[in-house]
Amino acid sequence: MARLKLGVLISGRGSNLQALIDAAADPAYPATIALVLSNKADAAGLQRAASAGIPTAVVDHRAHPGDKRAFEEAMDAELRRAGVELVCLAGFMRLLSDWFVERWRDRLINIHPSLLPSFKGLDTHARALAAGVRLHGCTVHVVRPAMDEGPIVVQAAVPVLPGDDEHTLAERVLAAEHRIYPLAVRLFADGRARVEGERVVIDGAAADAGSALVNPAR
Numbered sequence: 001m002a003r004l005k006l007g008v009l010i011s012g013r014g015s016n017l018q019a020l021i022d023a024a025a026d027p028a029y030p031a032t033i034a035l036v037l038s039n040k041a042d043a044a045g046l047q048r049a050a051s052a053g054i055p056t057a058v059v060d061h062r063a064h065p066g067d068k069r070a071f072e073e074a075m076d077a078e079l080r081r082a083g084v085e086l087v088c089l090a091g092f093m094r095l096l097s098d099w100f101v102e103r104w105r106d107r108l109i110n111i112h113p114s115l116l117p118s119f120k121g122l123d124t125h126a127r128a129l130a131a132g133v134r135l136h137g138c139t140v141h142v143v144r145p146a147m148d149e150g151p152i153v154v155q156a157a158v159p160v161l162p163g164d165d166e167h168t169l170a171e172r173v174l175a176a177e178h179r180i181y182p183l184a185v186r187l188f189a190d191g192r193a194r195v196e197g198e199r200v201v202i203d204g205a206a207a208d209a210g211s212a213l214v215n216p217a218r
């Protein structure tokens with residue numbers, strides 16, 4: 001069966017991109033990365049893509065000052081040229097407009113380093129520590145126009161341990177991110193994840209014995 005074509009949008013380090021590259025290196029994985037697109041020419045993730053032989057493109061937001069639409073149209077054109085079917089934001093640090101989000105409606109997912117809807121935005125680990133939560137984690141969700149909102153596909157929780165600082169906590173969460181992003185993409189690629197209104201329904205989730213990561217099917 002044809003593998004789902006991914007476009008991965010990055011702005012920096014690209015460790016989540018690497019997790020997707022590693023997953024897609026298995027020919028049995030149901031998705032393949034057709035394009036890695038960065039808004040920064042010096043994003044380290046571009047090197048990861050190049051090393052894996054994956055096509056890359058840079059659309060620099062600074063080339064379109066004050067014109068977000070032109071920036072997003074340029075990204076959209078690259079994604080379409082590459083035949084992308086699902087867009088994965090992986091540390092992409094520009095807010096997308098309603099236009100772009102609607103253009104890719106239900107075909108645009110993001111990974112965020114918190115258990116949404118808690119701790120939207122930046123500095124999630126420091127804010128989780130300041131709030132004294134005992135559980136923290138990460139979320140893959142379908143993107144909607146409001147920042148860090150949208151139907152939840154997969155979440156993973158990690159404990160907040162005594163003595164944690166934002167770096168130790170970030171490291172624990174990041175390891176979970178690297179597990180759940182490939183899992184979420186697989187659910188879409190297998191046709192098991194469906195957006196119904198503002199929820200994602202996962203077919204056969206009850207059969208995932210031992211996995212508390214996946215939303216139970218309704």
Ligand code: GAR
Pocket residue numbers: 010012013014015016017090091092111112113121122148174177
């Ligand atoms: C990840 O922790 C990701 O969850 C976060 O940026 C980091 C990117 O790391 N994304 C956001 O905060 C988006 N709101 P990476 O480049 O190594 O994947």
